[in-house]
Amino acid sequence: MKSQSFDRFSDIIIRRARELNTQRRKMKKILLAAILLAAILLFNMNISASTKKISDYKKACDGGIAVACNKLGMIYYAGRGVEQSDQKALELYTKACDGNDFRGCVFLGFMYQNGLGVKYNDLKAAEFYAKACNGDDALGCQNLGILYAKDENLSKMLCDK
Template sequence: MKLLISLSLLLLVLSIAYPKDLFDKEIDESTIRILEKDCSKNDVKACIGLGLIYSVGNIELRDFKKAAKYFEKACNLNSGYGCNVLAGLYVFGDGVPRDHQKAIELYKKACSLDNGESCYNLGVIFEKGIKVPKDPQKAVKYYKKACDLNNAWACNDLGIMYYLGRNLKTDKRKSAQLFEKACKLKNGYSCEILGTQYEFGDGVKKDYLKAADFHTKACELDIGSGCYSLGMLLKEGLGLDKNHEQAKKYFLKACDLGYSKGCEAYKSLETEN
């Protein structure tokens, strides 16, 4: 019986540990046997591969208990990725009893192994007080480590804490630095917030060209407010040549992305013309 799974996902995890022709066809039981043999020899990539097969494979063959077993072995072999995924199984009770404290322990281990997603998850847990008392200091510690490990959402969320002065002293210059890093890591919300900071000189020197650049990046990442903001700069000729046709294009995209102000702005320009 064949298993349907994203080959690109498996190849990403297994890297060059196996010959390319092993994955030239759909993964079948002979492939699984090879991975099982290697996992039994403590090949962490093989264990993760099996965990992925049983957790995101063909739904008819999905077996979260088996997935948990292989992710647990990977975690015991000090795979931060394995610990992180296993923690998620404990959060949702997939293949293992639901146990948030166990999940937190696993996230902590994964974070100590430099898994940025786990560090970010811990930041959210301690900021929001999810099954633990709120602890802003721990949240900042974990967000910072996750951001240092290039987790875009951690940089974004830590930036928001500095921007709003939420459990931290307000520092909009610091927030701008964090938003810029998150934007480079393709977090569209950070691009848009930073664009707005430059547009209005909010914690940074007003710069319409930079504002346009960050609004453009946000729009390219399908943030409706970014498309709208870029459209407004084009409509008013702020930092860019005034261009109502281009403005309409961005207003329409904002509208298509569900941002109502974009719909209104598009209709207004259509009426004017």
């Protein structure tokens, strides 16, 4: 009788240990993915803004290359090699987003969400985050989710629009 109880208890402990081990592996994968995403974002934000590079981005952006508009917007937002300008960054992010550079849509949403170069507007920010999310940009989906969590009426307002 005691042996059966011990065996049963031992089976439960082993099963639970396996479950915890599986959960740890999943958490490690999630943590690794988060670290990689952060590294990618930091790499993208760390733009060398030499005069030649700025000139090349301007030409490409004027030629309709949306990703170049986004990079140029980042340069103006950060003020690297140019005078910092939220207005110019906003204009360039708009051009990038219109050209379906979905990261540009994320940055545009960020500008509206924080009132940078434009009047604060969560509804407008949500629209840009939704466009980015629909374009498979994970950061757009994350920011949209955060806005929804912050304002439960936001989804209703978006649907009514």
